[in-house]
Amino acid sequence: xxxxxxxxxxxxxxxxxxxxxxxxxxxxxxxxxxxxxxxxxxxxxxxxxxxxxxxxxxxxxxxxxxxxxxxxxxxxxxxxxxxxxxxxxxxxxxxxxxxxxxxxxxxxxxxxxxxxxxxxxxxxxxxxxxxxxxxxxxxxxxxxxxxxxxxxxxxxxxxxxxxxxxxxxxxxxxxxxxxxxxxx
Amino acid sequence: xxxxxxxxxxxxxxxxxxxxxxxxxxxxxxxxxxxxxxxxxxxxxxxxxxxxxxxxxxxxxxxxxxxxxxxxxxxxxxxxxxxxxxxxxxxxxxxxxxxxxxxxxxxxxxxxxxxxxxxxxxxxxxxxxxxxxxxxxxxxxxxxxxxxxxxxxxxxxxxxxxxxxxxxxxxxxxxxxxxxxxxxxxxxxxxxxxxxxxxxxxxxxxxxxxxxxxxxxxxxxxxxxxxxxxxxxxxxxxxxxxxxxxxxxxxxxxxxxxxxxxxxxxxxxxxxxxxxxxxxxxxxxxxxxxxxxxxxxxxxxxxxxxxxxxxxxxxxxxxxxxxxxxxxxxxxxxxxxxxxxxxxxxxxxxxxxxxxxxxxxxxxxxxxxxxxxxxxxxxxxxxxxxxxxxxxxxxxxxxxxxxxxxxxxxxxxxxxxxxxxxxxxxxxxxxxxxxxxxxxxxxxxxxxxxxxxxxxxxxxxxxxxxxxxxxxxxxxxxxxxxxxxxxxxxxxxxxxxxxxxxxxxxxxxxxxxxxxxxxxxxxx
Numbered sequence: 001x002x003x004x005x006x007x008x009x010x011x012x013x014x015x016x017x018x019x020x021x022x023x024x025x026x027x028x029x030x031x032x033x034x035x036x037x038x039x040x041x042x043x044x045x046x047x048x049x050x051x052x053x054x055x056x057x058x059x060x061x062x063x064x065x066x067x068x069x070x071x072x073x074x075x076x077x078x079x080x081x082x083x084x085x086x087x088x089x090x091x092x093x094x095x096x097x098x099x100x101x102x103x104x105x106x107x108x109x110x111x112x113x114x115x116x117x118x119x120x121x122x123x124x125x126x127x128x129x130x131x132x133x134x135x136x137x138x139x140x141x142x143x144x145x146x147x148x149x150x151x152x153x154x155x156x157x158x159x160x161x162x163x164x165x166x167x168x169x170x171x172x173x174x175x176x177x178x179x180x181x182x183x184x
Numbered sequence: 185x186x187x188x189x190x191x192x193x194x195x196x197x198x199x200x201x202x203x204x205x206x207x208x209x210x211x212x213x214x215x216x217x218x219x220x221x222x223x224x225x226x227x228x229x230x231x232x233x234x235x236x237x238x239x240x241x242x243x244x245x246x247x248x249x250x251x252x253x254x255x256x257x258x259x260x261x262x263x264x265x266x267x268x269x270x271x272x273x274x275x276x277x278x279x280x281x282x283x284x285x286x287x288x289x290x291x292x293x294x295x296x297x298x299x300x301x302x303x304x305x306x307x308x309x310x311x312x313x314x315x316x317x318x319x320x321x322x323x324x325x326x327x328x329x330x331x332x333x334x335x336x337x338x339x340x341x342x343x344x345x346x347x348x349x350x351x352x353x354x355x356x357x358x359x360x361x362x363x364x365x366x367x368x369x370x371x372x373x374x375x376x377x378x379x380x381x382x383x384x385x386x387x388x389x390x391x392x393x394x395x396x397x398x399x400x401x402x403x404x405x406x407x408x409x410x411x412x413x414x415x416x417x418x419x420x421x422x423x424x425x426x427x428x429x430x431x432x433x434x435x436x437x438x439x440x441x442x443x444x445x446x447x448x449x450x451x452x453x454x455x456x457x458x459x460x461x462x463x464x465x466x467x468x469x470x471x472x473x474x475x476x477x478x479x480x481x482x483x484x485x486x487x488x489x490x491x492x493x494x495x496x497x498x499x500x501x502x503x504x505x506x507x508x509x510x511x512x513x514x515x516x517x518x519x520x521x522x523x524x525x526x527x528x529x530x531x532x533x534x535x536x537x538x539x540x541x542x543x544x545x546x547x548x549x550x551x552x553x554x555x556x557x558x559x560x561x562x563x564x565x566x567x568x569x570x571x572x573x574x575x576x577x578x579x580x581x582x583x584x585x586x587x588x589x590x591x592x593x594x595x596x597x598x599x600x601x602x603x604x605x606x607x608x609x610x611x612x613x614x615x616x617x618x619x620x621x622x623x624x625x626x627x628x629x630x631x632x633x634x635x636x637x638x639x640x641x642x643x644x645x646x647x648x649x650x651x652x653x654x655x656x657x658x659x660x661x662x663x664x665x666x667x668x669x670x671x672x673x674x675x676x677x678x679x680x681x682x683x684x685x686x687x688x689x690x691x692x693x694x695x696x697x698x699x700x701x702x703x704x705x706x707x708x
Binding site for chain 2: 066068072075076077079080082087103152
């Protein structure tokens with residue numbers, strides 16, 4: 001009995017040892033996998049940052065600058081597409097009657113050379129399933145008509161040029177920043 | 185005798201096999217052909233997505249046997265498995281999450297009243313259990329046959345999005361079309377994930393735009409993933425494949441807490457990679473030279489890891505999550521490599537929303553400041569840079585989480601105030617020795633202050649240079665602000681991380697008392 005008990009004990013201990021070894025192996029494998037993943041990620045990171053630093057170096061040939069204050073230092077930097085494509089502001093001429101929405105010209109009530117009074121109906125414009133009535137914003141003579149009946153007009157398209165009876169006073173603010181005592 | 189003993193077992197077995205049959209049928213969704221079509225389009229079926237995102241075997245599905253109640257326009261007798269959406273709960277890296285995934289194979293994933301009922305059910309669960317909710321959107325839109333019931337469903341979903349906003353993290357994953365009214369749900373959530381060529385978000389589609397306005401555009405250019413990542417700023421994370429997207433979701437969830445009253449899990453402290461990112465060498469002393477501020481961030485965070493949010497939109501400001509001493513921290517930094525790091529409409533929007541998110545979820549904020557001011561231009565002014573810039577001031581002032589600012593180089597005028605100055609109640613403001621804190625740059629200031637002397641001098645250019653040097657010596661340094669106590673300390677760049685760790689240790693139990701109000705009125 002004693003011998004078999006001893007044998008049983010020895011077997012037990014052996015099994016326990018084997019289990020421990022197996023556990024350790026598993027953990028080592030897991031760690032190896034983790035290390036491999038981390039190494040891969042590091043490689044990718046290095047590639048990315050190398051590329052980015054190469055981009056910055058190649059910018060020496062592009063040399064994009066931006067100024068924030070007048071007659072002041074120029075900052076070397078990258079400009080965004082949105083900044084480069086920005087619309088340059090032009091003073092709008094109120095004599096140009098533009099469309100405020102894309103649509104179709106349904107009917108024209110006037111011809112070239114007609115005189116119109118303020119508030120009279122010039123044309124009908126179909127947009128968003130509504131028949132919009134375009135009224136004359138001031139007294140004037142129709143100089144040129146750029147559209148025909150049934151023509152599609154994009155947003156902001158000039159439809160006709162209405163020459164005003166009275167000269168338009170282009171109210172331009174002649175004051176400059178220094179007049180107002182502004183710091184910049 | 186044995187036969188009578190087996191009978192009850194037989195009955196139970198039959199019941200269980202019936203359950204398994206019903207389950208198998210419902211899990212098929214729209215059928216094999218529909219699933220094959222979905223895969224051919226490059227998209228995974230809904231349940232496959234869930235099993236890839238959640239921990240293996242951790243998904244428990246609810247409301248599998250829901251049936252729609254529509255009876256008109258041919259809906260009677262139509263069998264729609266689960267009414268087109270899969271809801272359930274599971275875990276991601278051991279963290280409990282609630283999830284719903286719309287199933288494009290069932291009636292095009294269209295939303296009917298029972299479909300919406302399932303989604304609102306899981307959203308209610310998520311709010312009650314205080315766990316994050318992930319919504320995988322892949323739907324053709326409202327089910328026209330159900331009429332106003334679909335609209336009612338959407339309304340209920342949007343209300344719950346707003347109710348849960350700031351209490352539990354809400355993530356939207358756009359893995360298909362998300363058009364019309366449906367797209368407002370992702371817009372109300374905290375983070376939107378898009379995948380190239382698969383995500384499509386717009387209110388009115390190309391056909392409607394063509395027939396009503398006459399403008400021709402294809403779906404991808406109108407509301408594809410790139411448009412929303414680069415131009416509109418609706419998307420927060422851009423991935424090239426669904427798999428990459430799921431990895432991003434899992435990474436994000438390791439940074440953010442599960443709800444607004446629990447603390448982020450603190451991980452083991454790992455030092456940043458100082459061999460690769462030498463903080464004292466990244467920022468050039470010449471203030472006109474650019475550098476990548478992300479290198480500075482990586483020189484400060486644990487393990488040099490930085491998880492950037494909205495990388496492609498408004499690139500002149502960088503926002504994202506990192507860890508400092510094991511704690512999650514939000515970063516808001518000017519990027520001198522793009523537009524010299526100026527503030528404009530888009531960047532103010534981007535930063536302000538992120539600051540409010542961090543404030544809602546108790547994530548401390550680090551601000552790295554290096555900006556020459558606001559972007560000048562008629563297009564900016566007419567676009568409302570005043571209103572948008574004010575959002576940033578509002579967000580910083582309102583935030584009561586620990587806020588630390590580090591002025592790296594330039595901090596002029598309105599930009600100095602807006603980027604979390606002492607006056608907006610930053611907890612600690614530190615400056616590097618190369619900082620220039622002034623109303624404006626030396627050249628601009630000299631031009632104005634010494635205008636008379638320069639005009640009356642014999643050699644205006646030489647006089648101007650001399651005056652610029654004078655101004656530089658006197659004002660373009662951090663010591664003037666330090667003399668007033670507007671900054672707390674001028675620090676050596678190498679000590680920055682030490683200061684940050686100590687600042688967050690010290691301010692972790694910060695208490696702020698504000699006048700009671702229902703809520704403020706930010707310049708939306």
